[in-house]
Amino acid sequence: MENLVKIFDNYSCNGNNISHFLSSRKKSSYPDMIIIMLCLKGHARINVRFAEYDMKENTFLAIAPGIPFYCIEESCDFKVDIIAIQEHIFDKLSHGIIKFYFYRILYGMPFLKIPEEKMEMCMKIHFYLKNFIEYENDNFFKKQITAKFLDILFFEACNIILHTPDKRSSRARHKDEVTGRFIKMVGQNFRKNRKVEFYADKLNITPKYLSAILKITTGKTATRWIEDYTILEAKTLLRTGTATIQEISYDLGFTTPSHFAKFFKDRTGITPTEARNSQDLLY
Numbered sequence: 001m002e003n004l005v006k007i008f009d010n011y012s013c014n015g016n017n018i019s020h021f022l023s024s025r026k027k028s029s030y031p032d033m034i035i036i037m038l039c040l041k042g043h044a045r046i047n048v049r050f051a052e053y054d055m056k057e058n059t060f061l062a063i064a065p066g067i068p069f070y071c072i073e074e075s076c077d078f079k080v081d082i083i084a085i086q087e088h089i090f091d092k093l094s095h096g097i098i099k100f101y102f103y104r105i106l107y108g109m110p111f112l113k114i115p116e117e118k119m120e121m122c123m124k125i126h127f128y129l130k131n132f133i134e135y136e137n138d139n140f141f142k143k144q145i146t147a148k149f150l151d152i153l154f155f156e157a158c159n160i161i162l163h164t165p166d167k168r169s170s171r172a173r174h175k176d177e178v179t180g181r182f183i184k185m186v187g188q189n190f191r192k193n194r195k196v197e198f199y200a201d202k203l204n205i206t207p208k209y210l211s212a213i214l215k216i217t218t219g220k221t222a223t224r225w226i227e228d229y230t231i232l233e234a235k236t237l238l239r240t241g242t243a244t245i246q247e248i249s250y251d252l253g254f255t256t257p258s259h260f261a262k263f264f265k266d267r268t269g270i271t272p273t274e275a276r277n278s279q280d281l282l283y
Contacts, residue, residue: 004089005146006033007130008082011040033084034106035063036153038114038122042078044071053111055080058119060157064106064219081126085150088228100180101158103218108172112160122156125149178203179217182210183225190229191253196222231267234260238276245272 037046039055046053046061048069053061055078063069065087090102105112114122129149136142185199193199199222200207211221220228230252237248249260264272 004086005129005133005150006084007126007133008084009080009126009130011079012130032065032087034065034087034090035069036083036085036157037061037063038081038119038126040079040081040119040123042075044074044078044080046070047072048110058114058116060112060114060160062105062110062157064110066219081123083126083129083150083153089147089150090154098154098158100176100183100218101161102154103179104176105157105161107217107219108176109161109164112157112164114160118156118160122153125153175213175217178205178210178213182214182222186226186229190226190233191251194226194230194253196226199226227267231264234264234272235275238272245276248272 037055037060039057039059039061041057043054043056046055046069048061048063049067052072055061090099129146132139132142132149133146136145139145181203182199185202189198196207196210200210203210205213207222211223214220214222214225218225234248234252237243237251238245241248243251245260246257249257252260254260254263261271261273264270264275268275270278
């Protein structure tokens with residue numbers, strides 16, 4: 001899990017090298033990682049793609065995978081906690097509407113003010129995770145415990161955005177509505193329907209327009225969303241169930257086990273059998 005979730009700060013004696021993340025005037029980007037910053041004290045100006053954010057105490061900044069960012073300036077008392085999460089881990093942990101709201105944060109409202117009582121909780125979770133990931137190497141349930149604490153952070157972030165007034169245009173809100181309806185429908189129908197046309201028809205829009213909306217609101221196309229749901233469910237069944245690979249393939253709507261195996265390997269680089277035999281590959 002250490003390579004999938006990284007915990008940083010710039011103030012504790014055992015903090016990781018934060019300069020790698022916030023090198024002044026040096027652009028950084030992490031293709032497969034979601035970056036979450038929590039400002040505890042002081043202030044800093046952060047450039048994210050072509051936007052600037054003035055981070056102050058009790059503010060939150062989320063950066064989507066692959067987006068370049070760097071620190072323009074920071075105060076001498078600037079204190080920040082950073083959590084970096086592999087995108088596929090976020091996809092695995094979160095479900096349905098939570099994915100929708102968190103992607104809305106990433107691509108629509110990445111900068112938020114956090115209530116003081118919620119900030120205190122986030123700081124405690126960050127402190128616990130940093131020490132837990134660093135020192136609990138012999139914990140048999142390390143992955144599961146880490147996942148549960150990250151889930152709490154995702155839910156709390158989504159709770160904050162639900163209490164934040166939406167000042168965006170009606171067009172932006174419409175795109176969010178389409179995205180939310182699509183994600184909900186995929187969760188209900190991906191076993192039987194993996195064609196973008198099916199979902200576009202239900203939404204009364206063209207497949208091309210649906211994918212364009214999703215690319216704007218979530219950074220992923222409709223096809224990618226459907227495939228990700230299928231792979232994540234396949235991994236869950238391989239990891240936790242007793243069903244055979246043949247049974248899993250039929251449960252997920254594939255016509256033959258060989259079709260399922262090809263689909264799985266094309267998107268993960270390993271076969272379902274290899275994944276089941278090596279549980280680490282399922283995370």
